[in-house]
Amino acid sequence: MASPQSTKSRLDNATKRVKPVDLFSSLKLELSALIVCATAIAFAMCWFLLKFGWSGWIAMPLTLVVALGITYFFSRGITAPLRQMRDVAEAMAEGDYTVRVNIDQERHDEVGQLARSFNEMAEELEHADKMRLDMIANVSHELRTPVSALQAMVENMADGVTEPTSANLEGILTQTQRLSDLIAFLLDLSRMEAGAASLNIEQFNVAEFLDETVEPLEIADGGHAHDIQMRVSDDITMEGDQDRLRQLFTNIIANALKHSPDNTTVLVETHEDKDNGTIVTNVVNFGSQIAPSDRSDIFRRFVKGKTGPGTESGGTGLGLSIARWAAQLHGGSVRVVDDTRGADFEITLPKYHIANE
Structure with missing residues (x-):
């Protein structure tokens, strides 16, 4: 089994040996230009040799060798990322997910696009492997x-x-x-x-549903003295699976409570967006903020938030991931939005459930 260092060295050496052809934005144009140039050089060389009295039996084979040499030399530059992808795939098959294809960022042909897509896939596999170990x-x-x-x-x-x-x-x-x-x-x-989950769709009152969801959280909050403020109209109704949606709201509100100092307020505010046919709920954790660079990562599995500098929160790191999954089952979404008051989780759900075909 090759070591990660030896694999990276091999890829670096391959990049240094051959400089890709970056003159065209299409592989077809690159190959066409290569064939035209090789043919023109071969024709000119053959004409030159015949003009100076060389035998055709000598001039033609020599011309073909030169044309093949030119084609081989320049084609190596075109296909270098493909050979790197082969080496990277072999390294990944051996368990090394840190290797990447070295590709010039200015190269925009199909091979360059494939190499960049390959690197994105490698990054996802590396993350998945890290998550598996975690x-x-x-x-x-x-x-x-x-x-x-x-x-x-x-x-x-x-x-x-x-x-x-x-x-x-x-x-x-x-x-x-x-x-x-x-x-x-x-x-x-x-x-x-x-990717399997059955939904028991029914119509329910949102205010009553949220009251039933928040009540056990208030009891479990114990001596932290958090104040959960509810702002929701009594006449808002929607369709959905209450058990799955309870998972969604419980995990989001519990996360806000966990990251709120004692004796602070968590706001749960719900309104109906009639233009888009959605029910929008904002769960605001006053005081704290989530950096924009971290807002997508916190929804990944087994990623735990910070309760302080360098300190991870407790729990499994699955709550927010499951919350997003429950929202997506209903055709909705969960995201962190800008809010000067603090960390604001915005839950958007369709008012009426649309069955998947």
Whole structure:
């Protein structure tokens, strides 16, 4: 198995040996120009040799060799990225996803476009491989923590060290709930990967739905003293799967609570956009902000937000990814929008569900 360094060195050397032809924006034009030039040179050379008395049996083979030499030399410059892609594909097959095709950014023919697309694919594969490794580490950690706590609690009760009091049983219940939540997250992730999810579509009142969604979050918020303000008209209705949408709103609002300092306010504001036939909800976490460069990454699986400088938040890193998935199932979207008040997650959902064909 070749090392990543040797693969990169081979690709760098290949780039240095051959300079691609960048005169045309189309591979067909490049090949046509190459054939025309080789033919013209061969014709001129043949005419010159015959004019000075060379035999045709000598002039013709010599001319063909020169024409083939010219074609081979310049075609190597045209097809150099293709050879690099072969080497990169072989390296990726061996598990090295860091290699890339070295391509001149000024090259705009089909080979250049293919090379850039190939590099984009390699970046996605590298990210997917990193996420796979992170998933194994995260899931192992998330499972080990509650299981260890449960084991210690139960062993202490079995040995008579602690009594099965209400507080101790409440601790066991908390850990089992944590395990249940993790399993639910992983099941949702498997559905996301499979692209399969059945929806139970029904019409419901948005204000009542949000009240039912927010109530358990307020109870779970405990002593953090967050104030969840609701601004939604009582007459707004929509169609959708309430269970899936509850996942969506629970994860977004819980994320806002997690990243809000104690004794602060989280705003949940909903209105109907009649022009576009959508229901728009903004969940605003006052005070904090999300950098524009991070706004797309936070919706990736297993990407955890920051609670402070260099400090990751707890959880599985799946909540926002599942929220976006639930929105997309309904033909909607979730995104972070500019808001001077703080981090603003905007949820846009169609008022009426349109069944996929």
